[in-house]
Amino acid sequence: MDLTLDFPKVKAIVESYTEKVDSLIESYAGNKEQLISLLQDIQAEFNYLPQDVLVKISQKLDIPLSQVFSVVTFFRAFTLKPRGRHLVTVCLGTACHVKGGQRMVDKMERDYGIKPGETTEDMRFSLETVNCLGCCALGPVVVVDGKYESKMNPDKLDRVLRGYK
Ligand code: FES
Structure with missing residues (x-):
């Protein structure tokens, strides 16, 4: 099995991931009341809620991370585990x-x-x-x-x- 990492490809994937996350968060322009809608959009994009994205949302929207997690764990529709397509x-x-x-x-x-x-x-x-x-x-x-x-x-x-x- 070839375990060599294709770094340009990995870099491109990470950059496009970051861009998508940033543009989704920006589209809510600091509107804390829209947290659930933002989480729904993020999950629609990635099929789950990556934890690093939740940290970013907490920082950008100035919402305590514990509050973001309590919303995520309250609603059964949200998942922190990677999901298939x-x-x-x-x-x-x-x-x-x-x-x-x-x-x-x-x-x-x-x-x-x-x-x-x-x-x-x-x-x-x-x-x-x-x-x-x-x-x-x-x-x-x-x-x-x-x-x-x-x-x-x-x-x-x-x-x-x-x-x-
Ligand atoms: S038991 Fe009601 S839809 Fe399956």
Whole structure:
């Protein structure tokens, strides 16, 4: 395996990351009341909230870091863990569970090597479970990047996921 680092490439990645973060923070122009919206924008850009970015937000918006973290940990939608490009949510509420929801979780572990709360090594998928999405008649339900897929089975899940690169 070639472990040589391509420094110009790494430098370019770091610079574009910094530029994106700075421009997102600047777009809120010191408006502390917009902290949640800013965090949503950052997460939409990176799929999670990098800790160094939270420190930067705290400094630029002059909000105590403890306050930034308490907002992040309060809302379940925010995550501090790196997430894959696509979020797969399997419903394991009673109705979906009875109809075989667990088979989707087993499939993800068997074929993609991830359990709930984990991300594939290639950062393609992250997996999470929920307890009812409010559409039990359509179960088992799986949501991929916000798109609801109904009456799922492991083969159908395979076909659906093939569309997410
Ligand atoms: S139990 Fe899955 S949608 Fe209700």
